[in-house]
Amino acid sequence: MSIQSLGYIGVSSTDLAQWQQFACSVLGLEDVTARLSDPAGAHYYKMDDHPYRLMVEQGETDKLLLCGWETNNQAGLHAVADALSQAGVKFEWASHELAKQRRVTELLRFTDPSGTQHEVFWGVISDFRHLNSPVGVGGFITGEQGMGHVVIPTADFDATAQFFVQVLGFGLSDLMNITFTNDPNEPVKRLWFLHCNSRHHSLGLFEMPMPAGCVHLMLEVPDVDQVGLCNDRRIAAGVKLTGTLGRHANDHMVSFYMRSPAGFDIEYGAEGRTISDWSQYAVFESTAASFWGHDFSVGHQD
Numbered sequence: 351m352s353i354q355s356l357g358y359i360g361v362s363s364t365d366l367a368q369w370q371q372f373a374c375s376v377l378g379l380e381d382v383t384a385r386l387s388d389p390a391g392a393h394y395y396k397m398d399d400h401p402y403r404l405m406v407e408q409g410e411t412d413k414l415l416l417c418g419w420e421t422n423n424q425a426g427l428h429a430v431a432d433a434l435s436q437a438g439v440k441f442e443w444a445s446h447e448l449a450k451q452r453r454v455t456e457l458l459r460f461t462d463p464s465g466t467q468h469e470v471f472w473g474v475i476s477d478f479r480h481l482n483s484p485v486g487v488g489g490f491i492t493g494e495q496g497m498g499h500v501v502i503p504t505a506d507f508d509a510t511a512q513f514f515v516q517v518l519g520f521g522l523s524d525l526m527n528i529t530f531t532n533d534p535n536e537p538v539k540r541l542w543f544l545h546c547n548s549r550h551h552s553l554g555l556f557e558m559p560m561p562a563g564c565v566h567l568m569l570e571v572p573d574v575d576q577v578g579l580c581n582d583r584r585i586a587a588g589v590k591l592t593g594t595l596g597r598h599a600n601d602h603m604v605s606f607y608m609r610s611p612a613g614f615d616i617e618y619g620a621e622g623r624t625i626s627d628w629s630q631y632a633v634f635e636s637t638a639a640s641f642w643g644h645d646f647s648v649g650h651q652d
C-alpha cells in the first residue's frame with residue numbers, strides 16, 4: 351500500500367498554553383514552535399527526528415483537526431491521488447506555502463466519509479535534530495511504525511471502513527463489537543483496528559460520533575518505566591486519568607489513558623507488538639480489550 355505510517359496529528363485548541371504545558375511537562379515532547387516559526391501562530395511539538403509530530407492551532411473548539419499520513423516517495427503519494435480519483439473522492443493538492451509550513455515536499459488533503467480531515471504527504475523536510483525532551487524522555491517508538499496510532503469516531507462506519515480498506519489499502523488487524531450496558535436494545539458499536547506497517551494498528555475506527563473528533567491518540571515509549579514516569583508527571587500536573595494501567599489483548603501495549611486538553615484521550619504505552627509478516631497473521635475478534643487492567647470507568651468519575 352502507499353500510505354506507510356501516521357506522520358503527524360493536528361489539533362484545534364482554545365488554549366495553546368494549556369496544550370504547551372500538557373505536551374511538554376506530561377507527554378515529554380519538545381516545543382519547537384520558535385524554530386518552525388508559523389505565521390499563523392500554530393504550536394509544534396517534536397518526538398523524534400521529524401521536525402514535529404504534533405501541531406496545535408488556535409481555534410474556537412478543542413478537537414482533533416486532522417491526521418497526516420506519510421508515503422515513502424512521490425510515486426506513493428500519486429498512487430494515493432489516483433486511488434482517490436478512481437473512487438470519486440474529492441481531494442485537493444496543497445499549496446506550496448502549506449506544504450512548506452507542514453515541512454513536507456508535497457501534500458494532498460481530503461475528508462473521509464465520516465468528516466475527519468486527512469492529509470497525505472511525502473518528503474519530510476528535517477534537520478534531523480534529536481529530541482531534546484524537557485522532562486528527559488529518551489525517545490519514542492516511531493520510525494517505520496510512525497508516530498503511534500489514532501482512533502477516530504465514525505458517523506458512517508460502513509462507508510469509512512470501506513474507504514480506508516478498499517481505497518487507501520489499510521489492512522484489518524482485529525475488531526471488537528462493543529456494548530456499554532446489559533440492555534439488549536443497546537446498539538452494538540463496531541471498533542476496527544487497521545494497519546499500514548508493522549505496528550499492530552495505526553488507525554482505529556469507532557462506530558460512535560464524539561465531539562472531540564477523536565477517541566484517543568497513542569504514543570509509545572521504549573519501556574514501561576517511561577510509562578510509569580509519565581503517569582507520575584500526569585499526577586503532578588493534575589491531569590485526569592481515564593484508563594488505568596493495563597495490557598491490551600490486541601496490540602499487547604502496556605499503557606494508561608489520560609484526558610488531553612482537546613477532550614480526547616492520550617494513551618501512553620510501551621511493549622506494543624509488531625507484525626513482521628501480515629500474511630502469517632490471522633484476524634480475530636476480541637471480546638475483552640485487555641488481558642488485565644484498563645479500567646475505563648475512572649474516566650467517568652469526578
Ligand SMILES: [Fe+2]
Nearest residue numbers: 499566568617
Ligand atoms: Fe490504543
